[in-house]
Structures are given as C-alpha cells and as structure tokens.
Amino acid sequence: MKIDFSGIAERETPEFKGGKKSVYLKTIEKNDVKFIMARVPKGASVGMHKHLFDSETIYVLSGRGKAMCDGSTEMLEAGSIHFCPREYSHTVTNEYDEDLVFFAVVPKQI
Helix, strand or coil: CCCCCCCCCCEEEECHHHCCCEEEEEEEEECCEEEEEEEECCCCEEEEEECCCECEEEEEEECEEEEEECCEEEEEECCCEEEECCCCEEEEECCCCCCEEEEEEEEECC
C-alpha cells in the first residue's frame, strides 16, 4: 500500500503535546497505523508525552535535534532513528537553525 504525503496540506499545530511554539504535521491513518510527517522549526518542540498503548518510531530525514526518552537524551540527525516503546515517555526538540524534519510511525496496539 502506497502512502503519499504530497497531496496532504501541512497543518500548524501550536504547542503540540504541550511543547513549545508550533510543529507542522501531515498525518495519514491506515489500517490502525498512524503515519506522520513532521517539521519542527528552531526553538519548537513536541512536548513530553507517554505512549500508554502504542509505541513510536521516528526516522530523521533532515536537520538536527534532541530526543529525551525516560531521562536519556539522544542526539538526532538525518538518518538516525529514535524509538519510544510502549509505556515510555519522550519529547523531541530543535535548538538548531535548520528545521528538524522526521517521519514517524505509531502503530495502534490491539
């Protein structure tokens, strides 16, 4: 099944999950899986949140940033993957000049 983000408008999401500034998202849900294309500008963040019933895998396409997952800080850059397991909390921040752009997959747990 092909997933195509090109026809989806990017939507501004202020203070996403309690984060700072706005994050810009394109989201598609297919067969109990959420696919997300996200752009995090300088100074913006996805707020700390817990994945109670699902997990999240983030693949960084461009830019740099940081992820914090249950107290551990990880540097993110193009080509890296950040994984947040079920029942863990995480946040993603961008303190750099270039936008942090990533693709995320959040499978629904049944």
